[in-house]
Amino acid sequence: MKLPDAEKLCAQLVAELKPRIGPKTAMVGLYTGGAWLAERLHPMLGLKNPLGLMDIAFYRDDYAARGLKHDPKRTKIPFDVNGAEILLVDDILYSGRTVRAAMNELFDYGRPASIALVVLADRGGRQLPVCAQHVGARVEVPAGQRLRLNREESGRLVLALEPERAA
Amino acid sequence: MQRNPQLNANGELQHLLSIEGLPREILLQILDTAESFVGVTEREVKKVPLLRGKSVFNLFFEASTRTRTTFEIAAKRLSADVINLNITVSSATKGESLLDTVANLSAMQADIFIVRHESSGAPFLIARHVKPHEHVINAGDGRHAHPTQGLLDLYTIRHYKKDFSKLTVAIVGDILHSRVARSLIHGLTTLGAPEVRVIAPQTLLPAGVEALGVRVFHDMRAGVKDADVVVMLRLQNERMRGALLPSAQEFNKHYGLTGDKLALARPDAIVMHPGPMNRGVEIDSTVADGPHSVILPQVTFGIAVRMAVMSIVAGN
Numbered sequence: 191m192k193l194p195d196a197e198k199l200c201a202q203l204v205a206e207l208k209p210r211i212g213p214k215t216a217m218v219g220l221y222t223g224g225a226w227l228a229e230r231l232h233p234m235l236g237l238k239n240p241l242g243l244m245d246i247a248f249y250r251d252d253y254a255a256r257g258l259k260h261d262p263k264r265t266k267i268p269f270d271v272n273g274a275e276i277l278l279v280d281d282i283l284y285s286g287r288t289v290r291a292a293m294n295e296l297f298d299y300g301r302p303a304s305i306a307l308v309v310l311a312d313r314g315g316r317q318l319p320v321c322a323q324h325v326g327a328r329v330e331v332p333a334g335q336r337l338r339l340n341r342e343e344s345g346r347l348v349l350a351l352e353p354e355r356a357a
Numbered sequence: 358m359q360r361n362p363q364l365n366a367n368g369e370l371q372h373l374l375s376i377e378g379l380p381r382e383i384l385l386q387i388l389d390t391a392e393s394f395v396g397v398t399e400r401e402v403k404k405v406p407l408l409r410g411k412s413v414f415n416l417f418f419e420a421s422t423r424t425r426t427t428f429e430i431a432a433k434r435l436s437a438d439v440i441n442l443n444i445t446v447s448s449a450t451k452g453e454s455l456l457d458t459v460a461n462l463s464a465m466q467a468d469i470f471i472v473r474h475e476s477s478g479a480p481f482l483i484a485r486h487v488k489p490h491e492h493v494i495n496a497g498d499g500r501h502a503h504p505t506q507g508l509l510d511l512y513t514i515r516h517y518k519k520d521f522s523k524l525t526v527a528i529v530g531d532i533l534h535s536r537v538a539r540s541l542i543h544g545l546t547t548l549g550a551p552e553v554r555v556i557a558p559q560t561l562l563p564a565g566v567e568a569l570g571v572r573v574f575h576d577m578r579a580g581v582k583d584a585d586v587v588v589m590l591r592l593q594n595e596r597m598r599g600a601l602l603p604s605a606q607e608f609n610k611h612y613g614l615t616g617d618k619l620a621l622a623r624p625d626a627i628v629m630h631p632g633p634m635n636r637g638v639e640i641d642s643t644v645a646d647g648p649h650s651v652i653l654p655q656v657t658f659g660i661a662v663r664m665a666v667m668s669i670v671a672g673n
Contacts, residue, residue: 245393248405248668257369257672261389264396298402 191332196339196347199310199326200227204234206324207277207308211235214303216274218242220292221263223281223339226347227310231279239269249291271300277324281339283309286320311349313337362484369673372484372493373666375502377543384547388512390665391658397434398661407668408437411468415441416458417496418474423632424496424506427656428471431663437469459483467491469667477501492670500536505666506631507540509659511548513651514586516658517627521545525552527581527622528571530590530612530639533561533601537631538590539569546570556580557612560601577612584622587649589614589630589640605638614640619649627651 216239219228225243232241247262278292289307296302307322313331331337335351342348361378365371370383397405413432417425425441432439444458453461459470469492472480477499484493497503518524526545532538532555545553546569555566556574567573574580581587592608602608614628628640628649636642645652 247393248397248407253407253672258390258669259672261386262393264393266396294406298404299400 191330191351193329193337193349193351194311194327196310196326196349200230200347203308203310203324203326204231207231207235210306211237212275213238214273214275215239215277216242216269216271217277217279218244218267218292218296219279220288221245223310224279226339226341227281227308228279230347231277231308239274242267242269244292244295246288246291246295249295251287251291265295267296267299271296271302274300274302276302276305277308278305279308281310282337283307283312283320283322283325284315284337286316286318289320290318310339310347311337362481365673367673370666370669371673372480372495373504373670374480374484374493374495375543376504376507376540376547377502379547381547381549384508384511384544387508387662387665387669388515390669391508391512391662394434394661394664394668395658397664398657404434404436406436408432408435408468408671411435411437411671412466413437413439413469413471413667414462414467415439415471415496416444416462416473417442418444418455418472418479419497421473421497423656424473424503425471427659428494428496428505428663431660431667432469432471434660435664435668437667455479455482456486459486463488463491469494469671471496473497475499492673494666494670497536500534500539502540503536503631504540505659505663506537507544508666509655509662510537510541510588510629510631511544512658512662513629513655514545514627516654517651518585521548521550524550524585525554525583525623526550526586526588527554527556527574527584528588528590529556529577529580529614531561531592532557532566532590533563534593535590538588541588542569542571554580554584558602577618578621581614581618582621584626587614587619587622587626587628589628589634591631591633592635592639605635609638613638614644616641616643616647619644619647622649629655632656 217228217232219225244265245263308324309322310326311329312325313329336354340348340350363372363374429439471494473496479498480493480495528538553571555571556577630652
Protein backbone atom coordinates (compact mmCIF):
# COMPACT_ATOMS: atom_id res chain seq x y z
CA MET A 191 0.00 0.00 0.00
CA LYS A 192 1.08 3.55 -0.60
CA LEU A 193 1.87 5.64 2.45
CA PRO A 194 1.49 9.42 2.47
CA ASP A 195 4.58 11.58 1.92
CA ALA A 196 5.73 12.71 5.38
CA GLU A 197 7.33 15.86 4.01
CA LYS A 198 4.06 16.95 2.41
CA LEU A 199 2.17 16.23 5.63
CA CYS A 200 4.71 18.33 7.48
CA ALA A 201 4.12 21.32 5.20
CA GLN A 202 0.38 20.82 5.50
CA LEU A 203 0.61 20.85 9.32
CA VAL A 204 2.61 24.07 9.25
CA ALA A 205 -0.08 25.77 7.17
CA GLU A 206 -2.79 24.45 9.47
CA LEU A 207 -0.97 25.48 12.69
CA LYS A 208 0.12 28.98 11.63
CA PRO A 209 -3.16 30.77 12.49
CA ARG A 210 -3.11 29.50 16.08
CA ILE A 211 0.44 30.61 16.94
CA GLY A 212 0.58 33.34 19.58
CA PRO A 213 3.11 34.66 22.10
CA LYS A 214 2.21 31.95 24.61
CA THR A 215 2.47 29.06 22.14
CA ALA A 216 5.17 26.53 22.96
CA MET A 217 6.01 23.16 21.45
CA VAL A 218 7.00 19.84 23.00
CA GLY A 219 8.10 16.90 20.83
CA LEU A 220 8.00 13.32 22.08
CA TYR A 221 11.07 11.15 21.50
CA THR A 222 11.96 9.86 19.01
CA GLY A 223 9.71 10.45 16.00
CA GLY A 224 7.75 13.29 17.58
CA ALA A 225 11.00 15.08 18.41
CA TRP A 226 12.10 14.85 14.75
CA LEU A 227 8.76 16.26 13.61
CA ALA A 228 8.86 19.03 16.24
CA GLU A 229 12.43 19.96 15.29
CA ARG A 230 11.08 20.49 11.79
CA LEU A 231 7.83 22.31 12.68
CA HIS A 232 9.29 24.59 15.37
CA PRO A 233 11.49 26.79 13.14
CA MET A 234 8.93 26.77 10.29
CA LEU A 235 6.34 28.21 12.67
CA GLY A 236 8.79 30.74 14.10
CA LEU A 237 7.89 30.00 17.72
CA LYS A 238 9.44 32.35 20.28
CA ASN A 239 9.55 29.81 23.11
CA PRO A 240 12.44 27.33 22.73
CA LEU A 241 11.50 23.78 21.75
CA GLY A 242 10.86 21.25 24.51
CA LEU A 243 11.71 17.55 24.09
CA MET A 244 10.25 14.82 26.22
CA ASP A 245 10.93 11.15 26.88
CA ILE A 246 7.95 9.63 28.65
CA ALA A 247 9.83 6.52 29.85
CA PHE A 248 9.31 7.36 33.53
CA TYR A 249 5.54 7.76 33.01
CA ARG A 250 4.78 4.70 30.91
CA ASP A 251 1.92 2.48 32.06
CA ASP A 252 3.65 -0.74 30.98
CA TYR A 253 6.75 -0.36 33.18
CA ALA A 254 5.60 -3.19 35.45
CA ALA A 255 5.40 -5.54 32.48
CA ARG A 256 8.31 -4.31 30.39
CA GLY A 257 10.68 -2.41 32.70
CA LEU A 258 13.00 0.28 31.36
CA LYS A 259 14.00 -1.33 28.10
CA HIS A 260 15.89 1.47 26.47
CA ASP A 261 18.05 4.19 27.92
CA PRO A 262 15.67 7.07 28.39
CA LYS A 263 16.62 10.44 26.99
CA ARG A 264 16.58 13.45 29.23
CA THR A 265 13.38 15.50 29.09
CA LYS A 266 14.14 19.17 28.51
CA ILE A 267 11.42 21.77 28.90
CA PRO A 268 13.25 25.10 28.47
CA PHE A 269 10.18 27.35 28.94
CA ASP A 270 7.69 27.97 31.73
CA VAL A 271 4.85 25.49 31.34
CA ASN A 272 2.57 27.55 33.58
CA GLY A 273 0.12 29.40 31.34
CA ALA A 274 1.69 28.14 28.10
CA GLU A 275 -0.42 27.07 25.12
CA ILE A 276 1.32 23.85 24.31
CA LEU A 277 1.45 22.03 21.01
CA LEU A 278 2.27 18.43 21.91
CA VAL A 279 3.85 16.76 18.90
CA ASP A 280 4.12 13.06 18.17
CA ASP A 281 4.67 11.12 14.97
CA ILE A 282 2.04 8.37 15.12
CA LEU A 283 -1.13 8.33 17.21
CA TYR A 284 -2.30 4.82 18.07
CA SER A 285 -3.47 3.62 21.51
CA GLY A 286 -3.26 7.08 23.10
CA ARG A 287 -1.14 5.77 25.99
CA THR A 288 1.93 7.80 25.10
CA VAL A 289 -0.16 10.97 25.05
CA ARG A 290 -1.62 10.15 28.47
CA ALA A 291 1.90 9.67 29.85
CA ALA A 292 3.14 12.87 28.20
CA MET A 293 0.32 14.93 29.71
CA ASN A 294 1.09 13.54 33.15
CA GLU A 295 4.74 14.45 32.76
CA LEU A 296 3.91 17.94 31.46
CA PHE A 297 1.81 18.67 34.52
CA ASP A 298 4.81 17.89 36.72
CA TYR A 299 6.41 20.97 35.13
CA GLY A 300 3.42 23.24 35.67
CA ARG A 301 -0.13 24.02 34.64
CA PRO A 302 -0.40 24.83 30.96
CA ALA A 303 -3.21 27.07 29.70
CA SER A 304 -3.97 24.44 27.05
CA ILE A 305 -2.55 21.42 25.28
CA ALA A 306 -3.30 20.60 21.65
CA LEU A 307 -2.14 17.35 20.12
CA VAL A 308 -0.37 17.45 16.75
CA VAL A 309 0.42 14.17 14.96
CA LEU A 310 1.77 13.31 11.55
CA ALA A 311 -0.40 10.21 11.22
CA ASP A 312 -3.36 8.76 13.08
CA ARG A 313 -3.69 5.00 12.65
CA GLY A 314 -6.81 4.57 14.84
CA GLY A 315 -6.95 1.84 17.49
CA ARG A 316 -7.44 4.12 20.47
CA GLN A 317 -7.54 2.52 23.92
CA LEU A 318 -7.97 5.81 25.78
CA PRO A 319 -10.22 8.84 25.22
CA VAL A 320 -7.57 10.82 23.34
CA CYS A 321 -7.95 12.67 20.08
CA ALA A 322 -5.59 14.86 18.08
CA GLN A 323 -6.50 18.43 17.10
CA HIS A 324 -4.12 18.47 14.15
CA VAL A 325 -3.63 15.34 12.07
CA GLY A 326 -1.45 15.11 8.97
CA ALA A 327 -3.17 11.99 7.63
CA ARG A 328 -5.28 9.06 8.70
CA VAL A 329 -3.54 5.83 7.76
CA GLU A 330 -4.90 2.31 7.82
CA VAL A 331 -2.32 -0.15 9.03
CA PRO A 332 -2.67 -3.87 8.17
CA ALA A 333 -2.81 -6.30 11.11
CA GLY A 334 0.61 -7.40 12.38
CA GLN A 335 2.26 -4.26 11.01
CA ARG A 336 3.31 -1.07 12.65
CA LEU A 337 3.64 2.38 11.23
CA ARG A 338 6.75 4.34 12.07
CA LEU A 339 8.53 7.49 11.09
CA ASN A 340 12.13 7.30 9.92
CA ARG A 341 14.59 10.11 9.42
CA GLU A 342 16.99 9.62 6.56
CA GLU A 343 20.57 10.86 6.68
CA SER A 344 19.58 13.87 4.60
CA GLY A 345 17.07 14.74 7.34
CA ARG A 346 14.08 13.79 5.14
CA LEU A 347 11.18 12.27 7.08
CA VAL A 348 9.62 9.08 5.70
CA LEU A 349 6.71 6.97 6.90
CA ALA A 350 7.24 3.21 6.74
CA LEU A 351 5.45 -0.02 7.61
CA GLU A 352 7.31 -2.77 9.39
CA PRO A 353 6.37 -6.02 11.14
CA GLU A 354 5.18 -5.50 14.70
CA ARG A 355 7.84 -6.27 17.29
CA ALA A 356 7.21 -9.19 19.57
CA ALA A 357 6.17 -7.88 22.99
CA MET B 358 30.46 -21.17 33.63
CA GLN B 359 28.43 -20.00 36.59
CA ARG B 360 25.87 -17.36 35.77
CA ASN B 361 26.54 -13.87 37.12
CA PRO B 362 24.30 -13.69 40.22
CA GLN B 363 23.43 -10.08 39.39
CA LEU B 364 21.92 -10.82 36.00
CA ASN B 365 18.71 -12.63 35.06
CA ALA B 366 18.41 -15.26 32.32
CA ASN B 367 18.17 -12.49 29.69
CA GLY B 368 21.39 -10.88 30.89
CA GLU B 369 19.52 -7.96 32.47
CA LEU B 370 20.33 -6.45 35.85
CA GLN B 371 18.34 -8.28 38.52
CA HIS B 372 20.36 -7.26 41.58
CA LEU B 373 23.19 -4.75 41.96
CA LEU B 374 25.79 -6.43 44.15
CA SER B 375 29.13 -5.36 42.72
CA ILE B 376 30.52 -3.44 39.76
CA GLU B 377 33.00 -6.25 39.29
CA GLY B 378 31.73 -8.55 36.57
CA LEU B 379 29.12 -6.15 35.19
CA PRO B 380 29.31 -5.68 31.44
CA ARG B 381 30.14 -2.26 30.07
CA GLU B 382 26.67 -1.97 28.45
CA ILE B 383 24.94 -2.26 31.81
CA LEU B 384 27.22 0.33 33.40
CA LEU B 385 26.45 2.70 30.53
CA GLN B 386 22.72 1.94 30.76
CA ILE B 387 22.81 2.96 34.44
CA LEU B 388 24.80 6.14 33.75
CA ASP B 389 22.56 7.14 30.82
CA THR B 390 19.39 6.50 32.80
CA ALA B 391 20.82 8.52 35.70
CA GLU B 392 21.38 11.39 33.28
CA SER B 393 17.63 11.48 32.62
CA PHE B 394 16.89 11.36 36.34
CA VAL B 395 19.19 14.35 36.95
CA GLY B 396 16.67 16.22 34.81
CA VAL B 397 13.86 15.07 37.11
CA THR B 398 15.73 16.17 40.23
CA GLU B 399 16.10 19.69 38.78
CA ARG B 400 12.34 20.21 38.30
CA GLU B 401 9.87 21.67 40.73
CA VAL B 402 8.08 18.31 41.09
CA LYS B 403 11.00 15.99 41.70
CA LYS B 404 8.98 12.83 41.53
CA VAL B 405 8.02 10.31 38.86
CA PRO B 406 5.39 7.58 39.26
CA LEU B 407 7.61 4.66 38.19
CA LEU B 408 7.73 2.65 41.45
CA ARG B 409 4.25 3.50 42.72
CA GLY B 410 3.01 0.70 44.95
CA LYS B 411 6.47 -0.84 45.39
CA SER B 412 8.10 -1.20 48.79
CA VAL B 413 11.77 -0.47 49.32
CA PHE B 414 13.32 -1.73 52.54
CA ASN B 415 16.47 0.00 53.71
CA LEU B 416 18.26 -2.75 55.63
CA PHE B 417 21.24 -1.19 57.34
CA PHE B 418 23.21 -3.55 59.54
CA GLU B 419 25.95 -0.95 59.78
CA ALA B 420 25.70 2.76 60.56
CA SER B 421 25.22 5.13 57.64
CA THR B 422 23.50 8.45 57.26
CA ARG B 423 24.35 9.72 53.83
CA THR B 424 23.94 6.51 51.86
CA ARG B 425 20.74 5.54 53.65
CA THR B 426 19.28 9.01 53.21
CA THR B 427 20.14 9.25 49.54
CA PHE B 428 18.59 5.82 48.91
CA GLU B 429 15.51 6.97 50.79
CA ILE B 430 15.24 10.18 48.76
CA ALA B 431 15.82 8.26 45.53
CA ALA B 432 13.10 5.71 46.35
CA LYS B 433 10.65 8.45 47.34
CA ARG B 434 11.32 10.35 44.12
CA LEU B 435 10.35 7.17 42.28
CA SER B 436 7.11 7.15 44.32
CA ALA B 437 8.02 3.95 46.20
CA ASP B 438 7.15 3.40 49.85
CA VAL B 439 10.31 3.36 51.93
CA ILE B 440 10.76 1.49 55.16
CA ASN B 441 13.94 2.15 57.13
CA LEU B 442 15.16 -0.58 59.42
CA ASN B 443 17.98 0.12 61.78
CA ILE B 444 18.92 -3.49 62.29
CA THR B 445 21.84 -2.74 64.58
CA VAL B 446 19.37 -1.95 67.34
CA SER B 447 16.75 -4.47 66.31
CA SER B 448 16.30 -8.13 65.42
CA ALA B 449 19.96 -8.95 64.83
CA THR B 450 20.81 -8.03 68.40
CA LYS B 451 18.00 -10.34 69.54
CA GLY B 452 19.68 -13.21 67.72
CA GLU B 453 17.66 -13.45 64.49
CA SER B 454 19.68 -14.73 61.53
CA LEU B 455 20.17 -12.57 58.44
CA LEU B 456 18.05 -14.84 56.24
CA ASP B 457 15.24 -14.99 58.80
CA THR B 458 15.15 -11.20 58.91
CA VAL B 459 14.91 -11.09 55.13
CA ALA B 460 12.26 -13.84 55.00
CA ASN B 461 10.13 -11.84 57.44
CA LEU B 462 10.46 -8.65 55.42
CA SER B 463 9.67 -10.59 52.27
CA ALA B 464 6.45 -11.72 53.97
CA MET B 465 5.66 -8.00 54.32
CA GLN B 466 5.66 -7.71 50.47
CA ALA B 467 9.06 -6.18 49.87
CA ASP B 468 10.16 -5.41 46.32
CA ILE B 469 13.65 -4.03 46.81
CA PHE B 470 16.11 -4.60 49.63
CA ILE B 471 18.87 -2.03 50.05
CA VAL B 472 21.49 -3.82 52.14
CA ARG B 473 24.46 -2.49 54.03
CA HIS B 474 26.39 -5.04 56.06
CA GLU B 475 29.74 -5.18 57.79
CA SER B 476 30.39 -8.65 56.36
CA SER B 477 31.64 -8.87 52.79
CA GLY B 478 29.23 -10.97 50.73
CA ALA B 479 26.10 -10.52 52.86
CA PRO B 480 24.08 -8.98 49.98
CA PHE B 481 25.08 -11.93 47.76
CA LEU B 482 23.75 -14.34 50.37
CA ILE B 483 20.46 -12.45 50.54
CA ALA B 484 20.19 -12.24 46.73
CA ARG B 485 20.49 -16.03 46.52
CA HIS B 486 17.50 -16.48 48.81
CA VAL B 487 14.99 -13.83 47.74
CA LYS B 488 11.95 -14.49 45.54
CA PRO B 489 12.20 -13.89 41.79
CA HIS B 490 10.36 -10.55 41.94
CA GLU B 491 12.54 -9.22 44.76
CA HIS B 492 15.72 -7.26 44.10
CA VAL B 493 18.79 -6.64 46.21
CA ILE B 494 21.00 -3.57 46.00
CA ASN B 495 24.31 -3.59 47.83
CA ALA B 496 24.79 -0.36 49.78
CA GLY B 497 28.22 -1.41 51.03
CA ASP B 498 29.42 -4.79 52.31
CA GLY B 499 32.52 -4.95 54.49
CA ARG B 500 35.67 -4.21 52.55
CA HIS B 501 34.21 -5.71 49.41
CA ALA B 502 32.03 -3.39 47.33
CA HIS B 503 29.93 -0.24 47.31
CA PRO B 504 28.61 -0.30 43.77
CA THR B 505 26.25 2.69 43.88
CA GLN B 506 29.06 4.86 45.25
CA GLY B 507 31.33 3.59 42.48
CA LEU B 508 28.61 4.36 39.92
CA LEU B 509 28.04 7.87 41.23
CA ASP B 510 31.80 8.43 41.08
CA LEU B 511 31.78 7.23 37.47
CA TYR B 512 28.80 9.48 36.75
CA THR B 513 30.58 12.47 38.27
CA ILE B 514 33.76 11.80 36.29
CA ARG B 515 31.80 11.42 33.05
CA HIS B 516 29.82 14.58 33.81
CA TYR B 517 32.96 16.72 34.12
CA LYS B 518 35.35 14.88 31.80
CA LYS B 519 32.87 13.53 29.19
CA ASP B 520 35.01 10.56 28.15
CA PHE B 521 37.01 7.92 30.01
CA SER B 522 39.36 7.00 27.19
CA LYS B 523 42.12 9.52 27.93
CA LEU B 524 41.81 9.88 31.69
CA THR B 525 44.35 9.53 34.44
CA VAL B 526 42.57 8.88 37.72
CA ALA B 527 44.45 8.89 41.04
CA ILE B 528 42.82 7.23 44.05
CA VAL B 529 44.55 8.25 47.26
CA GLY B 530 44.53 6.95 50.79
CA ASP B 531 43.18 3.97 52.64
CA ILE B 532 42.73 1.56 49.74
CA LEU B 533 42.99 -1.47 52.05
CA HIS B 534 39.72 -0.83 53.87
CA SER B 535 37.93 0.87 51.02
CA ARG B 536 35.04 -0.82 49.26
CA VAL B 537 34.58 2.49 47.41
CA ALA B 538 38.05 2.22 45.84
CA ARG B 539 37.48 -1.36 44.76
CA SER B 540 34.14 -0.56 43.08
CA LEU B 541 35.52 2.52 41.36
CA ILE B 542 38.61 0.70 40.06
CA HIS B 543 36.46 -2.05 38.51
CA GLY B 544 34.18 0.56 36.94
CA LEU B 545 37.03 2.63 35.52
CA THR B 546 38.79 -0.35 33.99
CA THR B 547 35.52 -1.66 32.50
CA LEU B 548 34.79 1.74 30.94
CA GLY B 549 38.27 1.98 29.50
CA ALA B 550 40.14 4.56 31.62
CA PRO B 551 43.73 4.01 30.49
CA GLU B 552 45.50 4.94 33.72
CA VAL B 553 44.18 4.26 37.20
CA ARG B 554 46.65 4.95 39.98
CA VAL B 555 46.43 4.07 43.63
CA ILE B 556 48.50 6.11 46.05
CA ALA B 557 48.99 4.87 49.60
CA PRO B 558 51.55 3.63 52.09
CA GLN B 559 52.23 -0.10 51.74
CA THR B 560 50.31 -0.79 54.96
CA LEU B 561 47.07 0.63 53.48
CA LEU B 562 47.21 -1.31 50.21
CA PRO B 563 45.66 -4.75 49.82
CA ALA B 564 48.08 -7.49 48.76
CA GLY B 565 48.15 -7.96 44.99
CA VAL B 566 46.33 -4.69 44.23
CA GLU B 567 48.21 -4.47 40.89
CA ALA B 568 46.11 -7.38 39.63
CA LEU B 569 43.14 -4.97 39.48
CA GLY B 570 44.92 -3.13 36.66
CA VAL B 571 46.22 -0.15 38.62
CA ARG B 572 49.62 1.53 38.96
CA VAL B 573 50.85 1.74 42.53
CA PHE B 574 52.52 4.86 43.94
CA HIS B 575 53.83 5.38 47.44
CA ASP B 576 54.92 8.97 46.75
CA MET B 577 51.83 11.14 46.47
CA ARG B 578 53.52 13.92 44.51
CA ALA B 579 54.54 11.49 41.79
CA GLY B 580 51.10 9.86 41.88
CA VAL B 581 48.95 12.98 41.44
CA LYS B 582 51.19 14.46 38.74
CA ASP B 583 49.10 15.26 35.66
CA ALA B 584 46.03 13.47 37.05
CA ASP B 585 42.64 14.50 35.59
CA VAL B 586 40.75 13.19 38.58
CA VAL B 587 41.92 12.89 42.21
CA VAL B 588 39.74 10.71 44.43
CA MET B 589 40.49 11.03 48.12
CA LEU B 590 39.39 8.27 50.44
CA ARG B 591 38.45 8.59 54.07
CA LEU B 592 40.92 7.30 56.60
CA GLN B 593 38.73 4.62 58.16
CA ASN B 594 39.64 4.76 61.82
CA GLU B 595 36.81 2.41 62.76
CA ARG B 596 38.15 -0.34 60.51
CA MET B 597 41.76 -0.07 61.60
CA ARG B 598 43.09 -2.72 63.84
CA GLY B 599 46.76 -2.64 64.77
CA ALA B 600 49.31 0.03 63.99
CA LEU B 601 49.00 0.63 60.25
CA LEU B 602 49.88 4.31 60.59
CA PRO B 603 52.07 6.31 62.93
CA SER B 604 49.43 9.07 63.32
CA ALA B 605 46.79 11.07 61.47
CA GLN B 606 49.18 14.04 61.36
CA GLU B 607 51.86 11.90 59.78
CA PHE B 608 49.31 10.64 57.24
CA ASN B 609 48.28 14.19 56.39
CA LYS B 610 51.86 15.21 55.81
CA HIS B 611 52.50 12.45 53.25
CA TYR B 612 49.08 11.59 51.82
CA GLY B 613 46.75 14.48 52.65
CA LEU B 614 45.56 16.50 49.64
CA THR B 615 46.92 20.01 50.11
CA GLY B 616 46.83 22.89 47.66
CA ASP B 617 50.48 22.43 46.71
CA LYS B 618 50.06 18.72 45.98
CA LEU B 619 46.91 19.39 43.94
CA ALA B 620 48.87 21.95 41.90
CA LEU B 621 50.82 19.02 40.42
CA ALA B 622 47.65 17.59 38.85
CA ARG B 623 46.25 18.94 35.60
CA PRO B 624 44.93 22.52 35.86
CA ASP B 625 41.37 21.35 35.20
CA ALA B 626 41.57 18.38 37.57
CA ILE B 627 38.54 17.54 39.70
CA VAL B 628 38.75 16.45 43.34
CA MET B 629 36.32 13.87 44.66
CA HIS B 630 35.66 12.34 48.08
CA PRO B 631 32.97 9.81 48.98
CA GLY B 632 32.44 11.41 52.40
CA PRO B 633 32.38 11.79 55.27
CA MET B 634 35.57 13.86 55.11
CA ASN B 635 38.19 14.13 57.79
CA ARG B 636 39.28 17.70 57.14
CA GLY B 637 42.94 18.18 57.93
CA VAL B 638 43.62 14.45 57.66
CA GLU B 639 43.13 13.18 54.11
CA ILE B 640 42.02 16.52 52.67
CA ASP B 641 42.66 20.16 53.56
CA SER B 642 39.72 22.54 53.81
CA THR B 643 41.16 24.84 51.16
CA VAL B 644 40.97 21.96 48.68
CA ALA B 645 37.67 20.50 49.89
CA ASP B 646 36.01 23.90 49.50
CA GLY B 647 38.12 25.00 46.54
CA PRO B 648 37.31 25.39 42.84
CA HIS B 649 38.45 21.88 41.87
CA SER B 650 36.17 20.18 44.40
CA VAL B 651 33.09 18.34 43.08
CA ILE B 652 32.35 16.67 46.40
CA LEU B 653 28.87 18.14 46.85
CA PRO B 654 27.75 17.53 43.23
CA GLN B 655 28.74 13.89 43.88
CA VAL B 656 26.06 13.72 46.56
CA THR B 657 23.42 15.22 44.25
CA PHE B 658 24.32 12.88 41.39
CA GLY B 659 24.18 9.99 43.86
CA ILE B 660 20.42 10.41 44.13
CA ALA B 661 19.90 10.22 40.36
CA VAL B 662 22.23 7.21 40.10
CA ARG B 663 20.31 5.37 42.83
CA MET B 664 17.01 6.22 41.11
CA ALA B 665 18.43 4.72 37.92
CA VAL B 666 19.59 1.53 39.61
CA MET B 667 16.29 0.99 41.43
CA SER B 668 14.17 1.66 38.35
CA ILE B 669 16.28 -0.65 36.19
CA VAL B 670 16.34 -3.63 38.59
CA ALA B 671 12.68 -3.30 39.57
CA GLY B 672 11.65 -3.44 35.90
CA ASN B 673 13.67 -6.58 35.14
